[in-house]
Amino acid sequence: MSDQLIEKIYNITKKYKDPVSNVALDKDNKSFSVITKNGNISISLSIESQNIDKYESLLTNMKKSINEIKEALSVNIALTSEKNSKNEIGSEKRFSVNAKNIIAVASGKGGVGKSTFAVNYAVALKTIGFKVGILDADIYGPSVPRMMGISGRPQANENKKLIPLESYGIKCMSIGFLIGVDTPTIWRGPMVMKALEQMFNGVEWGELDYLIIDLPPGTGDAQLTLAQSSKLSGSIIISTPQDVALIDARKGINMFNRVQVPVLGIVENMSYFICSNCDERHEIFSNGGARKEAEKFQVSFLGELPIDKNLRIHSDEGRPICISEPESYLAKIYIDIAKKVHKDLI
Numbered sequence: 001m002s003d004q005l006i007e008k009i010y011n012i013t014k015k016y017k018d019p020v021s022n023v024a025l026d027k028d029n030k031s032f033s034v035i036t037k038n039g040n041i042s043i044s045l046s047i048e049s050q051n052i053d054k055y056e057s058l059l060t061n062m063k064k065s066i067n068e069i070k071e072a073l074s075v076n077i078a079l080t081s082e083k084n085s086k087n088e089i090g091s092e093k094r095f096s097v098n099a100k101n102i103i104a105v106a107s108g109k110g111g112v113g114k115s116t117f118a119v120n121y122a123v124a125l126k127t128i129g130f131k132v133g134i135l136d137a138d139i140y141g142p143s144v145p146r147m148m149g150i151s152g153r154p155q156a157n158e159n160k161k162l163i164p165l166e167s168y169g170i171k172c173m174s175i176g177f178l179i180g181v182d183t184p185t186i187w188r189g190p191m192v193m194k195a196l197e198q199m200f201n202g203v204e205w206g207e208l209d210y211l212i213i214d215l216p217p218g219t220g221d222a223q224l225t226l227a228q229s230s231k232l233s234g235s236i237i238i239s240t241p242q243d244v245a246l247i248d249a250r251k252g253i254n255m256f257n258r259v260q261v262p263v264l265g266i267v268e269n270m271s272y273f274i275c276s277n278c279d280e281r282h283e284i285f286s287n288g289g290a291r292k293e294a295e296k297f298q299v300s301f302l303g304e305l306p307i308d309k310n311l312r313i314h315s316d317e318g319r320p321i322c323i324s325e326p327e328s329y330l331a332k333i334y335i336d337i338a339k340k341v342h343k344d345l346i
């Protein structure tokens with residue numbers, strides 16, 4: 001059955017050619033392989049990473065044709081790139097954590113609500129039943145201690161690894177625990193990288209379903225190093241609806257694309273405001289920009305979060321809305337996003 005299925009798949013793929021080398025995607029092509037298990041089809045094609053954009057239509061068309069085989073339950077086509085790894089900083093995924101999924105929460109622009117999202121998303125995942133950790137990678141402006149309502153100094157265990165502090169059942173690690181949130185960090189690049197590495201390898205994270213990384217704003221060295229040196233399952237981009245934030249969000253998407261980290265989706269934060277007097281929806285910064293951006297980049301649009309006074313108060317007081325008001329419509333938005341991304345990851 002499986003051999004017949006593989007035969008049918010190759011009969012389809014041999015009609016397609018690698019858009020760069022112009023070689024047919026058939027059994028003789030060494031860069032191309034097909035495996036199947038119980039009707040689930042995994043295809044991999046080795047490419048040179050700088051050419052990734054040229055494969056877009058091939059992937060869409062080939063996936064569509066293979067999906068027409070009646071025995072095909074799922075089709076997954078992965079582009080892999082071995083040649084590129086030589087050029088990468090710290091190519092051997094030197095930051096390692098035993099987590100099934102590692103997700104970076106990013107934005108191009110500062111202050112758009114990344115940390116608020118990262119914390120509530122982590123709590124939403126915990127509510128669903130996952131084992132979750134949150135790593136505050138914002139060395140210069142750590143927010144996780146405040147937003148998770150936690151302080152203290154992590155202790156080292158017998159393996160000389162730091163034991164993360166725990167809040168609402170979530171393991172937390174932040175530079176803020178080690179140097180205090182109000183002490184300015186005046187470290188230069190290599191020290192920042194070392195500190196980030198310590199937060200992965202030097203911490204006893206244990207086994208996790210999800211490690212959520214709250215990234216600093218922008219697309220600088222810290223973000224790039226993390227994207228390249230840790231085994232990220234993907235990133236979630238937070239943007240507000242204004243053009244200035246969207247332009248920066250685009251830079252974030254491009255950065256992750258360049259280092260082949262999948263963008264799992266975009267969230268529009270501060271999307272609208274519901275007035276408590278008139279119950280009307282006001283689109284203060286206009287609305288829908290992030291959704292359009294997601295369409296343009298062909299990434300998922302994960303949802304809209306309103307500007308909400310309670311969300312701000314609870315976050316800033318260290319009681320995420322998914323904890324303080326678990327039945328609220330806001331908590332439901334976070335849980336829906338968590339479920340959607342989880343579904344896309346499996």
Ligand SMILES: Nc1ncnc2c1ncn2[C@@H]1O[C@H](COP(=O)(O)OP(=O)(O)OP(=O)(O)O)[C@@H](O)[C@H]1O
Nearest residue numbers: 110111112113114115116217270306307308312315
């Ligand atoms: N949807 C929202 N409604 C109301 N307030 C919000 C919302 N999202 C975030 N905030 C508030 O906006 C401020 C900035 O949010 P946050 O710290 O999460 O942004 P950030 O993108 O992580 O910032 P930075 O780039 O500095 O790390 C916080 O006071 C937070 O409580």
Ligand SMILES: [Mg+2]
Nearest residue numbers: 114115138143
């Ligand atoms: Mg932040």
